[in-house]
Amino acid sequence: MRAPRGTQDILPGTSEKWQFVEKKLIDLCRRYNYKEIRTPIFEHTELFQRGVGDSTDIVQKEMYTFEDRGGRSVTLRPEGTASTVRSFVQNKLFGLPNQPTKLFYIGPMFRYERPQQGRLRQFVQFGIEAMGSEDPAIDAEVMALAMNSYKELGLNSLTLVINSLGDKESRQNHKEALISHFTPYREELCSDCQVRLEQNPLRVLDCKKDKDHPAMKTAPSILEYLNEESLEYFEKVKAFLDLMEIDYVVDPNLVRGLDYYNHTAFEIMSNAEGFGAITTLSGGGRYNGLVEEIGGPQTSGIGFAMSIERLLMALEAENIKLPIEETLDCYVVAMGEKAEQEAVRLTYQLRQSGIQVEKDYLQRRMKGQFKSADRLKAKYVIVIGDNELENNAATMKDMNSGEQKEIKLNEITDYLRDKLAGGKVI
Ligand code: HAM
Numbered sequence: 241m242r243a244p245r246g247t248q249d250i251l252p253g254t255s256e257k258w259q260f261v262e263k264k265l266i267d268l269c270r271r272y273n274y275k276e277i278r279t280p281i282f283e284h285t286e287l288f289q290r291g292v293g294d295s296t297d298i299v300q301k302e303m304y305t306f307e308d309r310g311g312r313s314v315t316l317r318p319e320g321t322a323s324t325v326r327s328f329v330q331n332k333l334f335g336l337p338n339q340p341t342k343l344f345y346i347g348p349m350f351r352y353e354r355p356q357q358g359r360l361r362q363f364v365q366f367g368i369e370a371m372g373s374e375d376p377a378i379d380a381e382v383m384a385l386a387m388n389s390y391k392e393l394g395l396n397s398l399t400l401v402i403n404s405l406g407d408k409e410s411r412q413n414h415k416e417a418l419i420s421h422f423t424p425y426r427e428e429l430c431s432d433c434q435v436r437l438e439q440n441p442l443r444v445l446d447c448k449k450d451k452d453h454p455a456m457k458t459a460p461s462i463l464e465y466l467n468e469e470s471l472e473y474f475e476k477v478k479a480f481l482d483l484m485e486i487d488y489v490v491d492p493n494l495v496r497g498l499d500y501y502n503h504t505a506f507e508i509m510s511n512a513e514g515f516g517a518i519t520t521l522s523g524g525g526r527y528n529g530l531v532e533e534i535g536g537p538q539t540s541g542i543g544f545a546m547s548i549e550r551l552l553m554a555l556e557a558e559n560i561k562l563p564i565e566e567t568l569d570c571y572v573v574a575m576g577e578k579a580e581q582e583a584v585r586l587t588y589q590l591r592q593s594g595i596q597v598e599k600d601y602l603q604r605r606m607k608g609q610f611k612s613a614d615r616l617k618a619k620y621v622i623v624i625g626d627n628e629l630e631n632n633a634a635t636m637k638d639m640n641s642g643e644q645k646e647i648k649l650n651e652i653t654d655y656l657r658d659k660l661a662g663g664k665v666i
Contacts, residue, residue: 244361245355245361246353246355246359246360246361246362247360247361247362248360248362256564256566257552257555257562257564258364258548258552260562260563260564261393261548261551261552261562262346262366262548264389264392264393265344265346265366265389266344266346268385268388268389268392269344269368269385272342272368272381272385273342274342274343274344274368274370274385275342275343275344276343276344276345276346277324277327277343277344277345278345278347279317279320279323279324279326279327279345280317280323281316281317281347281348282314282315282316282317283314283315283317283322283323283326284312284313284314284315285303285305285313285314285315286313287315287322287323287326287534288303288315288317288318288322290322290533290534291321291322291325291326291500291530291533291534292318292319292321292322292498292499292500293440293498293499293500294439294499295435295436295439295440295443295499296443296497296498296499297497298318298319298351298497298498301352302318302351302352302353303315303316303318303350303351303352304316304318304350304351304352316349316350317349317350318349318350318351319349319365319367319498319545320345320347320349320365320367320369320545321367321369321498321500321527321530321543321545322530322534324343324345324367324369324543325369325371325527325530325531325534325536325541326534328341328343328369328371328531328536328539329531329534329535329536333371334371334372334531334536334537334539339372339373340370340371340372340373340378341369341370341371341372342368342369342370343368343369343370343371344366344367344368344369345365345366345367345368346364346365346366346548347364347365348362348363348364348365349362349363349364349365349547350362351363356517356518357516357517357518357553358515358516358517358518358547358549358550358553359518360547360549363547363548363549364547364548364549365545365546365547365548366389366545366546366547366548366551367524367543367544367545367546368382368385368543368544368545369541369542369543370382370541370542370543371531371539371540371541372539372540372541373540374528374540376473376476376477376480376504377476377480378542379477379480379503379504379526379542380477380480380481380483380484380486382524382542382543382544383400383402383481383486383488383506383524383544384481384484384486386400386506386508386522386524386544386546387400387486387508389546389551390508390521390551390554393551393555393560393562394555394558394560395510395512395554395555395558395560396558397510397511397512397554397557397558398508398509398510398511398521399487399488399489399508399509399511400481400486400487400488400489400506400507400508401488401489401490401491401494401506401507401508401509402477402478402481402488402489402490402491402494402504402505402506403462403463403490403491403492403493403494403495403504403505403506404462404463404466404470404471404473404474404477404503404504404505405442405462405495405501405502405503405504405505405525406462406465406466406467406470406502406503407467407469407470407502407503407528408502408529409467409470410462410465410466410467410470411442411462411465411502413465413467414442414460414462414465415440415441415442417460417465418437418441418442418444418445418459418460419437419441421455421458421459421460422437422441422444422455422459423437425453425455428453428455429444429447429450429453430447430449430450432447432449433447433449433450440499442495443495444459445459445493445495446495446496446497459493461492461493462492463490463492470503473503473504474503474504477503477504478490488506494506494507496523496525497523500527500529500530500533501525501526501527502525502526502527502528502529503525503526503528504525504526504542505523505524505525505526506523506524506525506544507520507521507522507523507524508520508521508522508523508546509521510550510554510557512554512557512558513557514557515553515554515557516553516557518550520550521546521550521551521554522544522545522546522547522550523544523545524542524543524544524545525542525543525544526540526541526542527540527541527542527543528540528541566617567616567617567618567619568596568597568598568613568616568617568618568619569595569596569597569618569619569620569656569660570590570595570596570597570598570618570619570620570621570622570656571597571598571599571609571612571613571616571618571620571621571622572586572587572590572597572598572599572621572622572624573599573600573606573609573610573613573621573622573623573624574599574600574609574623574624574625575606575623575624575625575626576625576626576629578626578629579624579625579626579628579629582624582629582634582649583599583624584599586622586624586634586649586652587599589653590652590653590656593653593657594657595653595656595657595660598612598613598616598618600612606623613639614639618639619638619639619640619660620636620637620638620639620656620659620660621636621637621639622634622635622636622637622652622656623635623636623637628646631646631648632648632649632650633646633647633648633649634646634647634649634652635647636652636655636656638659
């Protein structure tokens, strides 16, 4: 039996990297005051149809949708924003005194895409959402957090690409311009784009099949259609980024793959050589209007998400080793039946006091137990033999210096704790 295509097992050796990265991201959220939200892995299908948008590839082609035994259509979440907004509305978080509501999540998402490097059918997204503020400073804050989640792990080859999709009016004008621009070429576009041209012409700009069509290059840019208010908003967002000295590139062709965006849209790309064909590390933007769409009061929002898989790929491409120390505090070696009993008791006692301990469970000889301790990179080995037991003692060996010393059993925990905390030398 094999795991389904587009999924992966994360095994020891790699899972430590995940833990390290997740801990870093959670700490970053603490500093920016984003609190964790955990929502269900499946939702009513309608949430994503309304939230992510009917004309998107995600809703049209990529959702894991099924009927449950009660005949309801449910979907494994393809992203985290719609669920977060649903929960924000359902739990009336907009009524809490502390606004904006700033949330983060880390969890598996599911999209039926063609798997390739950096593209999975189950992947883990870390994302943040800030709801209830239309201050351009919070757009800049979200991008600052997004960029720093990579920079603080040591990544350098990054580009923050930003664009403005404007407000409703600007987008409507742009939409009309796109329709007039592409209609003469309608027959030359792929069948998906012919539908997109009617449903949501912005999506045409994002088409992978038609990306080399000459009409793409001359397509009207949204930036030319921004009304005064939208332009001013975009200018303020950029000014805040400048204040924080966060570099960015404006790309008027950046359109995101989800329907809920307006005003700020951004992606972070990796420029690292060998990163692979997909260079987007993360993406996000503003979604004023989504909360109402899901049934809540008029509330603006902005957020972004990244997959941990692509983050780890970028670390590899930039050859960054995470400071993960694979060691063991202590290994208890026992010889003889009585000693074995004492080893079980002592191992338990040491673990209870917070020390990381392993012992043998395969009846290895002394040499084998030491080998095992070496493999696990044990800092200390405690040897219990019948002789030592007669003295109510055990021998403690410092595996680094090779020094050893006999220590009374009732003193051993405190002694080892001192040593591990950097105390006296044996
Ligand atoms: P998205 O651009 O669809 O946006 O996905 C965000 C990130 O999720 C991508 O940049 C990528 O890192 C990761 N990702 C997406 N699909 C896959 C996949 N098949 N395999 C591996 N990684 C993947 C959203 O999902 C929005 N909810 C982001 C957002 C939050 N906008 C506002 N708030």
